[in-house]
Amino acid sequence: MTRRLSGVGATRTAGAGTAVWYASAPTLGDPPPADAVDPDAEIERFETAREAAREAVRAERERATERLEDAEAAVFDAHVRFLEDPQLAEGVEEEVRDGLPAEHAVDRTLGAFIDRFEGMDRRTAERADDLRDVRDRLLRELIGEDREGPADPPAGGVLLAERLTPSDTARLDPDRVAGFATVAGGRTAHAAIFARSLGLPAVVGVGEELRDVDEGADIVVDGRRGEVVVDPDAATREAAGGDEAVEIRTESVTTADGTPIEVAANVGAAADLDAAVDAGADGIGLFRTEFLFLDRAEPPDEDTQYEAYREALAAFPDGRVVVRTLDVGGDKPVDYLRTPAEANPFLGERGIRRSLGVDADHFETQLRALLRAAAADSGGQLSVMLPLVATVEEVIEAREAMASVAADLDAAGEAYAIPAFGAMIETPAAALLAEELVAHVDFLSLGTNDLAQYVMAAERGNHRVAALADPRQPAVLRAIHGTVAAAEGSDAWVGVCGEMAGDPGLTALLVGLGIRELSAAPAAVPRVKRAVTEVRDTEARDLAERALSAATREDVEEAIRESRP
């Protein structure tokens, strides 16, 4: 019986395969012989783990409060209650006294409740999922295992999960996984963005009904329709993944009227470099350096970073490589960077705020690696850009940090060069100050996902308000227009590296707004290049003018529709 679940399409592709639930449950080996276990020490280990798990759940609840209704976030209150349950402590103590280590004692104690709940009414059976979450959290604390990513789903599997963190998504191998679907999240959540750069079919924000999909079910994830189809008929399965092929253009492209438009790729993983080259990208418009920092126990040292930047430059000897300095914060946590739980991580210590503050030393190391890579630049022009700029002072301060790093390298007799320097326009503040910022930079890059989120005051990961955080909102288009206008008459170029740059349906609008550099997920590059060649300059300008005078998103969409030949 075919069932269709609707969510939000994150990519414009579809994939078919076998459902694999990603539960990230740690695995336990056989317990050691009972006489090798010191019960008192094990009870102490359990208590320590319980305390750590409790703190983690509290932090999780804080984060959930921003995303969900309070009633939904309250699920974590129940998790705290499970952790503090006297029956848990008693059960564990009993098992430990019988000679089991703490992790096996937890597994056995909670396992018994999980089995029991599963056999009860639906509401209680759902609690088994909560208990699994609690159990896994405790086990990870006890085994000292970092949260395992879904490293190896079976080939052709479609991964299903509550939500995927950036590192979870980053670990997915597009050659093995047919796609993924998540319960939570919106079109511009990190998982969705990474799915696009991985070229993975994905549907996010399907909601609770996704949980009813059984492990091993035959499913289609259709990002184009935003649908998950369970037990599809042959025709649906056939159509999945049957995207039309688009010609790869390795040469740079112009509009139909000869205006050159650079189409670069966003790179967020080592594998993206090859994908970007294969897709015929002119360069890299956004190199997300977070990947160099994720999935490690400590930050990558200067040489490791230097090599990574050199590799990116080598991949594009004739193109520009724009490296974004480390962009982490409460919404993109990195274990060893101690990102504190904040009530509003999107309004908290993110991006350049951390680089000029708590992460100043990491920033310095990164700048050293970048300046050295710039010296060894084999033709590609290395550019450095700052994330989440809100004030002119931040740009000045970052420039000073770069000058001081240059002086150090000079004193040490190291070869270096000063790369091109730019700021991302992601905050309304930066868009409003574009004219002042231009005086201090070589380029501005519009991060339209965050820009839409902040201009519209609608969190991009929250599917309840995802329609607001849309770059086609007139207010967002005006912020883009203001930025381009501010740079006119200066030497600074203005590009777009947000997701809208990868949507061929918006290419003419962006060109009409005066954008001359578009940076998109590698998979989108061929389609965007093709869209550029079809743009007629006058029509694009007319479309931009119409969109800028539109009062509603509906009007903008209508203008786009009517401009199509």
Add this chain to the structure above:
Amino acid sequence: MPERTATVVPEDGLHARPGATFVETAAESDADVQVGHVGGDPVNAASMLAVTGLGVERGDEVRVVAEGEGAEATLDELERILTTPEADL
């Protein structure tokens, strides 16, 4: 021994938020609190595992018994949780 009987109002029964609030209240009370279906076996109201295991749903009749310091005040609060729609908790 003081006790209360109530018909459960919250949509989630004694799961999720009402359940967590109920257990937390019982756990923080100095009184010893037991809860169960009317006619069923009572369990420790301060144990989320035990309370969840009751499978209490909206419309169920439950009986709460408390003994010790602050028993009456604790019962008042627990009764309020059991009879208040979720949105108003």
